Amino acid sequence: MDALTASLKVAGSGLHAESTRLRVVSENIANASSTGDTPGADPYARKTIAFQSALDRASQVSMVEIDKIGVDRTAFVQEFDPSHPAADPDGYVKLPNVNPIVEMADMREANRSYQANLQVLKQARELISMTIDLMRGR
Incomplete structure (x- = not known):
């Protein structure tokens, strides 16, 4: 396998990993204020994503893949709001452990x-196109 094809595989795996990461982060942001439905219920728990290196045996190229999508075990923030539907008997509401800044x-x-x-994909595609043009004699 040539270097250009290998770079396409590596960049493709990176695109997949980062698009999944963006989806997880988007879910966290969308649910940053989602509380439980019943009194004392747990709210949305922040999701985390972990990557790992994986060897593509056919091409002997090291790529990135998603190891797991987990749940952050950080404690929920509690806020005193006895009028909230999800408030416990003491008037506290559990809020998600999502920090929008993070x-x-x-x-x-x-x-x-x-x-x-x-950008790696674009450059590799351009180099492949230039190679084909050179082989045609242009």
Whole structure:
């Protein structure tokens, strides 16, 4: 397998991983204020994503893949609001363990990584096109 094809595989795996990461972060942001439905119920729990390196045996290329999507076990924030439908008997409501600032930083990093992988794909495609043109004698 040539280097250009290998770079396409690596960048493709990076695009898949980062798009999944963006989806997880988006879910976290969308549910940053989602409380439980019943009094004392747990709210939305922040999701986490872990990556791992994987060897593509056919091409002997090391790629990235999703190891697991988990749940953050950080404690929920409690806020006193006895009028809230999800308030426990003491008047406290459990709020999600999602920090929008952390999520936005994670989203920005994932977006930059996605763009970098996309640029690799564009450059490899351009090099393949130039090679084909050279072989045609143009």
